Structures are given as C-alpha cells and as structure tokens.
Amino acid sequence: MESCFPILLRSFCFMSLVLQIGYALDSISAGQNITDGQTIVSPSGNFELGFFSRGSSKNRYVGIWYKKLSAGRVLWVANRENPLNDSSGVLKLTPQGVLTLLNHNNGIVWSSNVSRPAQNPIALLLDSANFVIKEGNDNDLGDAIWQSFDHPCDSFLAGMKFGIDRAKGLDRYLTSWKSVDDPSLGDFTYRLDSSGYPQLIVRNRSVVQFRSGPWNGLRFSGFPQLRPNPVYSFGFVFTQNEIYYYFNILNSSVPSMLVLNENGIAQRFSWVDRTHDWILYSSAQTDDCDTYALCGGNGNCNIASSPKCVCLTGFMPKYPSAWEFADWSNGCVRRTELDCLGGDKFLKYTEVKLPDTRQSWFNESMNLQECEQTCLRNCSCTAYSNLDIRGQGSGCLLWFGDLMDIRQFNENSQDIYVRMAASEVGGSSSRKTGTRKSTGIIVSTMLSxxxxxxxxxxxxxxxxxxxxxxxxxxxxxxxxxxxxxxxxxxxxxxxxxxxxxxxxxxxxxxxxxxxxxxxxxxxxxxxxxxxxxxxxxxxxxxxxxxxxxxxxxxxxxxxxxxxxxxxxxxxFLPNRSLDCFIFDREKGVLLDWPRRFTIINGTASGLLYLHRDSRLRIIHRDLKAENILLDNEMNPKISDFGLARSFGGNESEANTKRVVGTYGYMSPEYAIHGLYSIKLDVFSFGVVVLEIVSGQRNRGFNHPDNHSSLLGFAWTLFRDRKPMKLVDPSITSTFNPAEVLRSIHVALLCVQQNPRDRPEMSSVVMMLGSESALPHPKQPGFFSEESVSEASSSSGGKHQQYSANEMTISDVQPR
Missing domain, CATH: 3.30.200.20 (Phosphorylase Kinase; domain 1)
Structure with missing residues (x-):
C-alpha cells in the first residue's frame, strides 16, 4: 500500500494539472499571460491562439488559426507590423482589460484599444474565432470591451461585420498580407466605401482595382454568383449608424471564409473533409471585365464579345485610334449632346453591373417614375435605377457625370436607364437644332x-x-x-x-x-x-x-x-480633411479617441520632420484642421505648403511685412508684429489639438458659460481642475482619460502667449509619448475674443479684416 502512495500522489498531481490547464484552455484572466509555446483553444477545439512563425522567417507573431484542420490557416494576427524577433514574447491581460504583447525588455510591441475600463476582465477565444475581452460577470458578448472581429486582417469570417459602425467609430475592412509568409500589411485593401451609395472596393494602395457594385436588395450588382446556396447565408445592413455586409455558415461541418490574398484577389474558400483541404468556392474577380474601368467612362465590358469593350448606345470612342489597339481606358463620349430643357429621354439597359456609385445620390422612398423625373430636373444627372430590385422594385439611385465600370452579365436582372438626346432614342429635338444653328452663326462671326x-x-x-x-x-x-x-x-x-x-x-x-x-x-x-x-x-x-x-x-x-x-x-486622400470630421456631429463619431490621438501624434511627427529633420528647416505658417488630410486608415498628412518658409542653419526668427495664415491659428507675435519662427507652427498645433479634443473651432467659439476663445476656455477649465469638461461628447465612451488630459496639457503649453515659453516640436512629441511630469502652462495667447480684437487694432490699423470662413489670408500688413 505504501508503495502505491507515490503513484497515487503523482496521478493526483497530474489530474490537478490537467484540470488547471483545462480550466484555462479558452481564456485568460487579469494578471495571467501566455508565453511563446503556450496556447488557448476555443471550447469546441476548432480554433487556437498563440505564437507562430511562417516559412523560414524567425519573426514571431500572435495569431488565431484553425486547430483541427490539417491545413490550418492563420485567420487573425495581432502584431502584424511589429513582429518579435525571438521567442521571449508574452501576451498579458492587464487589470484594466487591455491586452498587451511584451518583448524580452518588457517593451510593449502591441496592445488592444479598449472602449472603457474593465472590472475583473477576462479574455475569451470563442467558437467563432473571435477573441473577446469582457467584464468577468457580464455574459452579454454583444457588450464586449474589445474584440478581434472589430480589427480584421485578411480574413472575413462568419459572424463578422464587414463595414462601418458610426456609433462606435469602427471601420472593419480587410488588408492583404505582404506575401504568403509575411503577415505585415500588404498593398491591397478590401473595404466598404460609403462616399456615395455603399459598395465594396479593392484598392492597390490608392488605385481602385475592383468594385462590387451597389447592394440591390438581393446581392451586390457585380456579384451575379452571390445567390442562396447550401454553404452560407448572407445579407446587408444599411441604417443611420451601421452599414455592413455579413454571412453565416449554414452547416457547421463545412467551414467557409473569405480571404483577400496577397495579389489583391478576394476569394471564398470552403473546407472539404474528403480531401482534407480548402477548395476555391468563388472569387470576386472572375475575368478581365472585373478590372476597374477597363472600358473607361460610358463603356460596357462584355467578356463574351470580341472586342470586350463597346460604347453604350449613343456614344462613340473618345480616341478611335486607341480603341483599334485595344486601349479602351479613355472611354466614350456622346455623339449628340444632351438638351436639358426638355429634349432628353432614357435608354434602358438590362442585366448589367451598375456603374461606380461614389458620385451618386439615392432616396429609399421614391418609385421609379419619381426617380426618372428627379433625374430629368437635374441637368447633371446622367442615369437612374432602382435601389432595390425585389418585387416591382423601389428606391431611387442617380448618377452624375461619366458612367464608370459597367459590365454586361447574362444572369443578372439589374436595369439602368441612361440619359440620351431624344434623337438617339428615336425622338427629335427641334430646340437642339435651333441652338446648333444659332451657335454656328455666333462662332462663325467671332472666330477671328x-x-x-x-x-x-x-x-x-x-x-x-x-x-x-x-x-x-x-x-x-x-x-x-x-x-x-x-x-x-x-x-x-x-x-x-x-x-x-x-x-x-x-x-x-x-x-x-x-x-x-x-x-x-x-x-x-x-x-x-x-x-x-x-x-x-x-x-x-x-x-x-x-x-x-x-x-x-x-x-x-x-x-x-x-x-x-x-x-x-x-x-488622393479619400477621407478629405480633419475639419470634415471633428466639426461635424454625425461624422465626428467615426473619429473615436484612439484615432484622434493617432492624428495628434502623427501631426506632431510631421511638424518635427519639417522643423528639424528635413533638408530645409521649414515653417508651415498655415497649419489648421483644413490642411490636415486623412488617408484610408485615418492617418494624418499635412498639406498646403504654399505659404511655407525655410530657415538657414543659424536662423531662429524672421520678420515679414506680409502676414499670411488663418485667423484662429496665428500666434500673437506673428499676427501683430509679423515675427515668425518654428514657435508659430507650435502655436497652431496647440490650437488644432484643442479642436480635436473638443470638437469645436477656436474661430468663433461660443459657450453659454464662458466668453473666452476656445484657448481661454480650455485654460480656465484646466486652471480650475475641470479639463474633462472640454472633451467632445462623441468620444466620451472611447477616450483614455490619461491621454486626453496629457493632450490638453501639452496643447496649452503650445499656445502660451510668449513664444519662448512654448516647447519645440521635439519636446512636444516626447511629452505626448511619455508619462513624465509637465510644467504648468501660462495664460494662452489671444485669451479671449476681445483680446484678439485689441491685438488686431493695436497694429496701427493696417490689418485687413480676417476672412470669416477660415480661408487663407495672404495680404495682411503688420506694423
């Protein structure tokens, strides 16, 4: 009996260890971590999360992959752009509910952005492959603090939302891997574009490669193959707050996913048990006619024809000689110009992929007859169609200008009505004939x-x-x-x-x-x-x-x-300028705090480069929200260098008799005396930061409880220890209090009255990225609107009136 005790003890310890491992299989709690070599597995055992490498690379990443399938594919990667170079990485869940990936020096390689602090957080790997952080006592996964499904990589899975959530400030889209063995960001993106009527677009960087066409109630008009099937169901949601495409698996034993591969092709794969491999189920891009605008404006692509491209009826090649050599890119032009005053009609085209809708207008309640009349009343309208083709059809979709990227199908009941001169559709237009004769006489008379x-x-x-x-x-x-x-x-x-x-x-x-x-x-x-x-x-x-x-x-x-x-x-930067978002109540929610903080830091980095690291020391002199453009990822890019000036190596300050810039962003010494230095840009940067945090313009700022400018209001709140009252209400659910407070503090240091008190951009970048103590700011320049007026009038009356619409000033004379 005694000899059995060690065996029993070892068995008990082993079972205890198994139970402990089993308990932690699908989750980690606050304070726990996953080291390289350890994994967690979803409850069904289908998915696994841990560290991995691809090919011969020694780079290590944290990702999620299929566990049970022999051809396991990585579905999500946390640190795509910041790989670990050894196996010392640790994935940790902090008590605040933040996932952090640490390297061997305990430096943060990657972390999750959470919408709010958590109580007793837990991170779960679900059977859907979604990695979720939730409150420990909250079983409602729809109220998750953070989830990997909101940050997809190159794979679109069942249960995901592919598109925009304005309320949460989310834009969920796919980005290709750089190569088969390199999960870092590739050149291709596949995202829902909502600049007109929504459609899915594949881009190679900024160049459009492919688009799906708009949703027509049954499918995207460019996807005739998207039909009810035994593998998955699908749908499209379009509300005021959300626009997204989704799909669900009908048979859990047949996994399916959509992948944007490294060549920019969107493909759906399904798993086949018999072959133990993935098979290509369908592809978004099927032939040459799926190449964006292959036939140019007003051209129609038919893969079954030779040549593939023809002009729409009533149009002719813009450059006929180019068409002879299969160069259709310049498209087609009208044979007969339109007559907006009553001589136009519409020609119906059936079974087509609808044109690019980025310059379109739509109305969900109109019928087709009302849609036609609306188009006729607008001289720029060139075509119309139903929004929804179910039943008898409903809604109205209008196009303006050239019709881009049309293709012919043999199995898609989508119709479009193209505006034509009456003579091109069997009618006549006497008004047009008279106009031509009059125009000919006038031209003949005045030609010389x-x-x-x-x-x-x-x-x-x-x-x-x-x-x-x-x-x-x-x-x-x-x-x-x-x-x-x-x-x-x-x-x-x-x-x-x-x-x-x-x-x-x-x-x-x-x-x-x-x-x-x-x-x-x-x-x-x-x-x-x-x-x-x-x-x-x-x-x-x-x-x-x-x-x-x-x-x-x-x-x-x-x-x-x-x-x-x-x-x-x-x-071209599709999201235009920063002011379009932060000063717009509806669009403002798309810029949550993490994005705004990224914009603040990116703008600071750009200015630092201009002031210190470029071959010339450049002062922008017109930094403002309108001159900060946003790319696809909402990253900031400083623009408009028409007013910039450079300094030599030993120069630090200069004077001008021509004050240029924008009222509300100029520093006092520049607006009044014409003195400019890098501290002018620092002042403008501080104003922009306060505008980003508050969602309000400094120019024309108005608050019922305060008669100061935005700068004065922010300084007063900071002085009274109430800085959080400055925060834009649209970001209160997503902001990080420490980051917001530090941003306000740094901004107030930047807008101080005396330029010598303002930090240089090198210090600003360091202060934004550290947790060190900051000096207390002094009263800002232009503390109130009254002081602005006084400052202006004190310059000898030589100032012209500043533009009230934020336009650039280029002729103000200082004393």
Whole structure:
C-alpha cells in the first residue's frame, strides 16, 4: 500500500494539472499571460491562439488559426507590423482589460484599444474565432470591451461585420498580407466605401482595382454568383449608424471564409473533409471585365464579345485610334449632346453591373417614375435605377457625370436607364437644332476675334509659363525631377473640372478629384484666375514638398503648366480633411479617441520632420484642421505648403511685412508684429489639438458659460481642475482619460502667449509619448475674443479684416 502512495500522489498531481490547464484552455484572466509555446483553444477545439512563425522567417507573431484542420490557416494576427524577433514574447491581460504583447525588455510591441475600463476582465477565444475581452460577470458578448472581429486582417469570417459602425467609430475592412509568409500589411485593401451609395472596393494602395457594385436588395450588382446556396447565408445592413455586409455558415461541418490574398484577389474558400483541404468556392474577380474601368467612362465590358469593350448606345470612342489597339481606358463620349430643357429621354439597359456609385445620390422612398423625373430636373444627372430590385422594385439611385465600370452579365436582372438626346432614342429635338444653328452663326462671326485674342494671350503668358515649367524641373540648383502632366490628361481625369468632382476651395483655388487612365485617384489643385495666391505660392509648394518624404506629409505627384493653367497634382486622400470630421456631429463619431490621438501624434511627427529633420528647416505658417488630410486608415498628412518658409542653419526668427495664415491659428507675435519662427507652427498645433479634443473651432467659439476663445476656455477649465469638461461628447465612451488630459496639457503649453515659453516640436512629441511630469502652462495667447480684437487694432490699423470662413489670408500688413 505504501508503495502505491507515490503513484497515487503523482496521478493526483497530474489530474490537478490537467484540470488547471483545462480550466484555462479558452481564456485568460487579469494578471495571467501566455508565453511563446503556450496556447488557448476555443471550447469546441476548432480554433487556437498563440505564437507562430511562417516559412523560414524567425519573426514571431500572435495569431488565431484553425486547430483541427490539417491545413490550418492563420485567420487573425495581432502584431502584424511589429513582429518579435525571438521567442521571449508574452501576451498579458492587464487589470484594466487591455491586452498587451511584451518583448524580452518588457517593451510593449502591441496592445488592444479598449472602449472603457474593465472590472475583473477576462479574455475569451470563442467558437467563432473571435477573441473577446469582457467584464468577468457580464455574459452579454454583444457588450464586449474589445474584440478581434472589430480589427480584421485578411480574413472575413462568419459572424463578422464587414463595414462601418458610426456609433462606435469602427471601420472593419480587410488588408492583404505582404506575401504568403509575411503577415505585415500588404498593398491591397478590401473595404466598404460609403462616399456615395455603399459598395465594396479593392484598392492597390490608392488605385481602385475592383468594385462590387451597389447592394440591390438581393446581392451586390457585380456579384451575379452571390445567390442562396447550401454553404452560407448572407445579407446587408444599411441604417443611420451601421452599414455592413455579413454571412453565416449554414452547416457547421463545412467551414467557409473569405480571404483577400496577397495579389489583391478576394476569394471564398470552403473546407472539404474528403480531401482534407480548402477548395476555391468563388472569387470576386472572375475575368478581365472585373478590372476597374477597363472600358473607361460610358463603356460596357462584355467578356463574351470580341472586342470586350463597346460604347453604350449613343456614344462613340473618345480616341478611335486607341480603341483599334485595344486601349479602351479613355472611354466614350456622346455623339449628340444632351438638351436639358426638355429634349432628353432614357435608354434602358438590362442585366448589367451598375456603374461606380461614389458620385451618386439615392432616396429609399421614391418609385421609379419619381426617380426618372428627379433625374430629368437635374441637368447633371446622367442615369437612374432602382435601389432595390425585389418585387416591382423601389428606391431611387442617380448618377452624375461619366458612367464608370459597367459590365454586361447574362444572369443578372439589374436595369439602368441612361440619359440620351431624344434623337438617339428615336425622338427629335427641334430646340437642339435651333441652338446648333444659332451657335454656328455666333462662332462663325467671332472666330477671328477669338483666335486673335488667343494668340495674344499665349504670347503674353509664354514667358511666365516657360519659367514655371523650368522651375518644376529645377530649383535652387537641384533637379526636382517632378513629373509634368498634360492638361488633356487632367481635364479627362476630372471630367473637365466637373462640379461633382470638386473637393473644396482655398486661397490657391479649387481642388478636384480625378482618376487617371490607370485607375489611380488624384487630387488636382488648380490656380484660379482671381486667386489671392499666385506664382510665388505655386513655386513655394513645389520647392517645399517635392522632396519631402514623411508618412505624415501629403505627397505631390507632379505639375501641370499650360497657357492659362497652373495645377499641382497630389495623391488622393479619400477621407478629405480633419475639419470634415471633428466639426461635424454625425461624422465626428467615426473619429473615436484612439484615432484622434493617432492624428495628434502623427501631426506632431510631421511638424518635427519639417522643423528639424528635413533638408530645409521649414515653417508651415498655415497649419489648421483644413490642411490636415486623412488617408484610408485615418492617418494624418499635412498639406498646403504654399505659404511655407525655410530657415538657414543659424536662423531662429524672421520678420515679414506680409502676414499670411488663418485667423484662429496665428500666434500673437506673428499676427501683430509679423515675427515668425518654428514657435508659430507650435502655436497652431496647440490650437488644432484643442479642436480635436473638443470638437469645436477656436474661430468663433461660443459657450453659454464662458466668453473666452476656445484657448481661454480650455485654460480656465484646466486652471480650475475641470479639463474633462472640454472633451467632445462623441468620444466620451472611447477616450483614455490619461491621454486626453496629457493632450490638453501639452496643447496649452503650445499656445502660451510668449513664444519662448512654448516647447519645440521635439519636446512636444516626447511629452505626448511619455508619462513624465509637465510644467504648468501660462495664460494662452489671444485669451479671449476681445483680446484678439485689441491685438488686431493695436497694429496701427493696417490689418485687413480676417476672412470669416477660415480661408487663407495672404495680404495682411503688420506694423
């Protein structure tokens, strides 16, 4: 009996260990961790979370993969951009409910952003492959503090929401792996685009590669293969707060997932037990006609025809010779111009993929007849269709400008009605004939005068354009090597500078969205004839941004100089500028606190680069919310360098007789005395940070309990130890109190009256990223609106009135 005791003891210890391991199989609690080599497994045993490497790489990642399947595929990766280089990593759940991945130095490699502090948190790996952090006593998983399903990688799984949650500030989309063995961010994204009527779009960086077409009640119009099937069900939700696509597995024994592969192809795979492998079930991109805008504007792609591309009825190739060589990218133009005053009709096309809806308008309550009349009343409307094709159809969808990316199907009952001149659909238009005759007489009469005037203009402008043309290629003795765009290319890309493509307008002129022949989206800044800025600002922009390379600075792609036209071509940033979000109640919820804090830090990094790390020490002089653009990931990019100035190595301050900038962002010493230094940008940065935190403009700030400016209001709250009253209500559920307080504190240090008291951007970046004690801020410049007025009037009366619409000032004379 005695000899059995050690055996029994060992057995008891082993069973206890098994029970302990079993208890922790699918979860970790606060204070617990997972080291490299340990895993947790979902209750059914289907999914596993732990550390992994791919191929021959020694990089280590935390991810989730299929456990039971022999061809286990990684579905989610935590630290995609920050791999560990050894096996010393530890995944830990803090008492506050934050997942942190630590390296061998206890440095944070990755962490989860939580919407609120947690009580007794627990992290669970569910049978859906969703990794969830929840309150320990809360069984409602819909109220999770954080979940991996809100941060997908390259895989879309059953139960996920693919799209936008405005209430929570979430945008769930797929990003490809860099390669089969490298899970870091690749070049391709697959996301729901809601800029017009929602559709799914695959992009290669900023260039559109493929789109699904809009949802028509049954499927996306470009997915005729998306039909009821025995593997999965699917649906689309479109409400005021949420827009998303989803699917659910009908048979749990047949796993299915959608993957955006490293080549940018969206593919659905299903598991086959017989072969113990994944098979390709369907693909979003099936043939050449799925290539975005293969046939250009107003072209129709039919994979069963030869050639694939034809023009819509009533249209002809824009460049017939190019079509002979299968170059269809410039698309088609109308044979007969429209007559908006009553001579237009509509031609019906059936079984098509509806055109690109990013420039569309929609109404859910109209019927098809009301939709037609609405289109006829708008001279820019070029086509209409039902939103929902179920039953007799309902809703209204309108297009404006060229119809892009249409393709023909043989099995899709989607109809579209394209606007045509009456003569193209069997009618006549006497009004059009009369107009043509009148126009011909007028043109014949004035042709000589116009030609002579044109020659004079060209002669007078030649020297100016030649100088600027050469300037775009060479400046300050350095070859800028900036590409030159032909004006025809830009006119085609912007649909002749259509109002529908206009993104905004500033002191330089209007900015338009354009799409080049290769599908790349661009932003075109066009100097207007009555612009307050001109050649100097144009040159300035080229000099200061052409060779600047930083992730937080907008990238210039080239110039366009021709006769009367001066244009700058930039990368297109789809989310436009920061002010479109923080000052808009509806869009503001899309910028939760983590995103806002990222924007603050990114802007600070961009300014630090300008002030210290670029080849020239550059002062922006017009930093404001409108000049901070946001890319696909809501990362900030500083733009508009038309007013920038550079310093030599020994210079620290300069004076100007021409004060430029925007009221509400100028520092006192600059607005009053014309003195500028890097501390001017620091002041403007502080204003922007307070606007980001509060969601309110400094310019025209109004509060019922305070008559100060936003700067004065923030300083008063800080002084009275009530800084959290400044926070935008739309982010109160997502903000980190410590980060918000530090941001307000740093901003107030930046906007102090005396420039010597303000920190440099190197210190600002350090303060934002540390937890060290900060000095107490002094009273800000322009403490109240009254002090602003007094400051302005004290300059000898030489100031002009500041623009009330936040436009750039370029002609204010200081004393």
């Amino acid at each position: 005068a116009v030609l002579l005037l044109g020659i004079m203009v060209v002669f007078m402008k030649y020297r100016r354009d030649g100088q600027i043309f050469r300037f775009c290629h060479q400046s300050h003795g350095e070859d800028l090597d900036l590409p030159m765009f032909d004006v025809t290319t830009i006119v085609n890309a912007t649909n002749n500078f259509s109002e529908d493509n206009k993104l905004g307008e500033g002191g330089f002129g209007a900015v338009y969205k354009g799409v080049l022949r290769n599908g790349q989206e661009i932003a075109v800044k066009r100097l207007s004839e009555n612009s307050r800025q001109g050649q100097d600002e144009f040159k300035n922009e080229v000099v200061y941004i052409a060779k600047l390379q930083h992730r937080n600075l907008v990238k210039i792609l080239g110039c366009c100089i021709q006769v009367d036209e001066m244009m700058l071509i930039y990368e």
